[in-house]
Amino acid sequence: MSKMNRMYFLILLSLCFLIATGVGLIANLNGLFFSPISDEFHILKGSVSLTQTLSNLAFSFGGVMSPRIIRESNFRKVLILGTIIEAGTTVFLSVCTNIYLMYILHGMRGFMAGVMGFVFVTIVINHWYHANVGLVTSIALGFSGLAGAVFSPVISSVIQNYGWRTGYIAIAVLMVILNLPAVFFLPSIRPETKGLQPYGESAQNSNTSGTIIRSYEITTGLMSVMFVYAMFACICTAMVQHFPGYTQDLGLAASVGATMLSISMLANTGGKIVLGILVDKMGAKKSLLLFAVLILAALLIFLYIPVVVTLYVGALLIGLSYSLATVGIVTMSKDLFGVDNFSKTYPKISFAGTMANAIFTTIIGYLYDFFGNYTVTLYILLGMILVILAIILYVYRIVDRRKTA
Helix, strand or coil, X not given: CCHHHHHHHHHHHHHHHHHHHHHHHCCCCHHHHHHXXXXXXXXCXXXXXXXXXXXXXXXXXXXXXXXXHCCCCCHHHHHHHHHHHHHHHHHHHCCCCCHHHHHHHHHHHHHHHHHCCHHHHHHHHHHHECCCHHHHHHHHHHHHHHHHHHHHHHHHHHHHHHCHHHHHHHHHHHHHHHHHHHHHHCCCCCHHHHCXXXXXXXXXXXXXXXCCCCCCCCCHHHHHHHHHHHHHHHHHHHXXXXXXXXXXXXXXXXXXXXXXXXXXXXXXXXXHHHHHHHHHHHCHHHHHHHHHHHHHHHHHHHHHXXXXXXXXXXXXXXXXXXXXXXXXXXXXXXXHHCCCXXXXXXXXXXXXXXXXXHHHHHHHHHHHHHHCCCHHHHHHHHHHHHHHHHHHHHHHHHHHHHHHC
């Protein structure tokens, strides 16, 4: 491996680890602490699970603020300070005896994770990688699920053998270890500030006669379209958390819902990688349309062929919604508004999607309480996927028109 290729690899690795910390360790492992904390504090699990809601909301606000907080001139200092805050608040969680103090600490930790999370990572990727950018993006974002899968049994074992307080300390140590590569190996946010070129820059120049269009006009209409896409794509992922209740409603064993959830989580990680490869090979439009159609098929399975074998297939297919809600939003935002406008548009679009997911996860529960089943929810999601298909076609008609102009 040449020195330059090694540098691009280390940059990608450091970004993967930032996602692993901010999402994998903070969001995907938090559920392991609900029961032991609830038992020790003698409070409802709902009160403990509120830490997750507050952390996710803070994460969203941190993402919106990220371009204003972390800049070329201070990014390394912010990464160091952010690591201290993430690990420090996690250590403080290990000595808490009050759930309200936990709410504050989770909010602080979630906000800092948002600042160094999806928004920052995708901005750096779009500046540093001009070739295979779809694959690079999907690999980095895929570490959110991968870290949860790898470290979940480890932390679960620590909690079981040594208690939940030791579990928080173990996570704090992992946070420091995973964030250090970004501190040491990320040279800058933009390669040109170090006199370097993005990966694949020369190849892209040769294919476009040396002309790279880096920004397009940001209009209220196009932003509104992307808000709708992001909200509907993120809402589709909310159904996955209701699989246990959905299968129970069908009269199936609880193990079926648990298996469906596991299958969707595998599709969550693997689907992002596959989508990134397809975007690079066959283009964003065809790739996103394919994934949307597969998710549509999943909803039709849930509505009309709800038997165990087909439900497992549906769980796999609807797990691809996580790809539309992450890689899809990143890709469409960059293609529609350009690289230079990415930091102005993506944080707001991503925030809209995250908020919609948080709200609709609760709405699905209320819809079940009101109608007594998940049929209405599934039809609503079906309508949303049809709108997503229309938006993809609309957005890339604009993108294709620009290319031929």
